Amino acid sequence: MARRGKIARLPHDIRTELNQRIRDGEVGSAILTWLNALPDVKAVLATHFDARPVTDQNLSDWRAGGYQDWLDRADEYEQARKTTEHAQYICSALGLDPSDALSLIVTGKLVRLLEGEQTPDDIAKLGHVLTALTRRDEAALAREKFRSAQADRAEDVTRDESLSDAEKQSRIREIFGLS
DSSP, rough: HHHHSTTTTTHHHHHHHHHHHHHHHHHHHHHHHHHOOOOHHHHHHHHHHOOOOOHHHHHHHHHTTTTHHHHHHHHHEEEEEEHHHHHHHHHHHHOOOOHHHHHHHHHHHHHHHHHTOOOOOOOOOHHHHHHHHHHHHHHHHHHHHHHHHHHHHHHHHHHHHOOOOOHHHHHHHHHOOOO
16 A cells, blocks of 8 residues: 555655654654654655644554554565575575575475464465465476477487588577577
């Protein structure tokens, strides 16, 4: 949902600092004093809101909406960062490529899901991850099949005794898209 209120129209860096101040427990009156004194805020308010300042009600609405969205994104980012760190560790410890390491992590999450340790939101997120992994694997298989077909065609060309070496080279370049 696109937000259109006073705070939603502020520049990203100001909204981020506002969210951090809320998260850190700064009181509303101090936040409003800081926010309404910023030149960029004054400019947005003058352009879109007849220069009316950000109010306690605007801040309250933001805490219930935009701030909650920010917290959710921050949590998702943190989870992605932790998963990446785990995948990197697995790659180095077991010598796996990153996609195989990620598959191991997802498998572990599925086991916990089956053991009842996951919420419905976790299930939905895992569904998206599994879909992405499946698509990645299908794409990898398709690429491998295509490369194999190219190699077979190139091998057939090299065996064709009716072609000169120059014709063979030309056809092989065509097969691999190099002409």
